Amino acid sequence: MDDHTDTMTGYTATVTVRLKQGVLDPEAQTTQRALERLGFELDALRSADRFELDLDAESAESAAERAEEMAERLLANPTIHDYEVAVESRE
Amino acid sequence: MTVAIVQFGGSNCDRDAEQALSHLGIDAELVWHEDGLPDDASGVVLPGGFSYGDYLRAGAIAANSPIVGEVREAAEAGTPVLGVCNGAQIGSESRLTPGAFTTNASARFQCEHVHVRVENADTPWTQAYDEGAVLELPIAHGEGRFEITDDRMAALNDEDRVLFRYCDADGTVSDEANPNGSTENVAGVAGERENVAVLMPHPERASLPDVAPTDGQGILHGFEN
Numbered sequence: 001m002d003d004h005t006d007t008m009t010g011y012t013a014t015v016t017v018r019l020k021q022g023v024l025d026p027e028a029q030t031t032q033r034a035l036e037r038l039g040f041e042l043d044a045l046r047s048a049d050r051f052e053l054d055l056d057a058e059s060a061e062s063a064a065e066r067a068e069e070m071a072e073r074l075l076a077n078p079t080i081h082d083y084e085v086a087v088e089s090r091e
Numbered sequence: 092m093t094v095a096i097v098q099f100g101g102s103n104c105d106r107d108a109e110q111a112l113s114h115l116g117i118d119a120e121l122v123w124h125e126d127g128l129p130d131d132a133s134g135v136v137l138p139g140g141f142s143y144g145d146y147l148r149a150g151a152i153a154a155n156s157p158i159v160g161e162v163r164e165a166a167e168a169g170t171p172v173l174g175v176c177n178g179a180q181i182g183s184e185s186r187l188t189p190g191a192f193t194t195n196a197s198a199r200f201q202c203e204h205v206h207v208r209v210e211n212a213d214t215p216w217t218q219a220y221d222e223g224a225v226l227e228l229p230i231a232h233g234e235g236r237f238e239i240t241d242d243r244m245a246a247l248n249d250e251d252r253v254l255f256r257y258c259d260a261d262g263t264v265s266d267e268a269n270p271n272g273s274t275e276n277v278a279g280v281a282g283e284r285e286n287v288a289v290l291m292p293h294p295e296r297a298s299l300p301d302v303a304p305t306d307g308q309g310i311l312h313g314f315e316n
Contacts, residue, residue: 023238024272026198074155077148077184079191080238 008056010090013067017076017083018048051075060087094119094134094171094314097162099153104139104175104295111298111307112136117314124153128161134171134314135162137178139231139293149192149234150180159185171215171314172287176232179279179289188282188289189247190239192232196272200233205270207255207278207292208262214285217254219309225262226255226306228292230270235291237273237280244274255279255290288313 019025025047032045053070057063067085076083094112098105098121105121112119119136122129143152153159159181166172166187174182182188195201204227212222220226239247247253256276259268269276271291279290294307 023193024196024236026194026196026272030198074147074151077151077191079183079240080193 007058009058010054010056011060011063011087012090013053013055013063014086014088015051015053015067015071015075015083016048016086017051017071017081018046019080020082023080049075054090060089063087092118092133093129093131094136095122095129095132096120096136096138097122097124097128097158098138099124099140099142099156101142101144102138102140102177104177104293105136107293108136108138108175108295111295111311112314114299115308115311117311124156124158128158128165132165132170135165135173137162137172137174137181137289138295139176139178142177142181145234148180148184150177150182150184153177153181154184159187163187166282166284166287169284169286172282173216173310173313174289175293175295176230176235176291179291180234182282182287182289187287188280189243189252190237190274190277190280192234192291193236193238194234195232195236195270200231201235201270202229202231203270204228205230205278205292206258206260206262206268207290208258208264210253210256211251211281213251214254214281214288214313216281216285216288216310216313219312223262225258225260227297227304228294228307229296230292232271232291235271235273237277237291239274239277247280248275252281252285253277253279254281254288255292
């Protein structure tokens, strides 16, 4: 492993998981109603889960690939979710 | 020949299942998930509860535990596997069964008796009933809304894999009789092979004469067929 350390860079991959368009979101509806009870006016509210993954990879592409696999395997449920991955290098 | 009831941290219908199966004369034992599936397991119950505190999504963490890989192998070899409530969520999250069970349309945890109609009486889990029979079963869940894409729902219908739909006491399937907003009132489905089935209602809580009704007994008899 040590031989590879030099070529590895630290990245933060941000995975955002949200319900597919058209899938009912009772939690978001409830939250919207609560905001409206507080006197706020809004047309719609959508919520999403955001996961920040710190990992070492050889490239940003490789970091993104691993994050996508994590989303496919666990973080998202492809039946009801879409997800997106954004990668930034980490200090 | 013993049915293994898989316990995860947070399972809470495991002993109900054991009692119900014992009452029906079906040998059953509780199996802690880390101990693995016994080689001689004649069936598997994925029981209800709140495995891993419903972290991430109900059933998602348990679905990726090593024992579920063993359950998958057993299922492929023809061993009967029944997922109830959280076990149904584990079944769909592990893709043993189709679709997803997510937040009730009401956004509430619902604990009540419902009626379901037997849609396909030609499976081990339903052959004790006639097609169209109406069963009274309890539900207790916050994430029981069956979601699936339109084309996969059509395929499930074509393949006769919907086992139960929510209905009223007369057997009419309607929006009013749908407790959680499930797509096409689906309450229970079979996997690719009919020896695997999941449902959100609790047959094990409707199998002891002391706790009427006992309409769930026929589903548990699936372990004997």
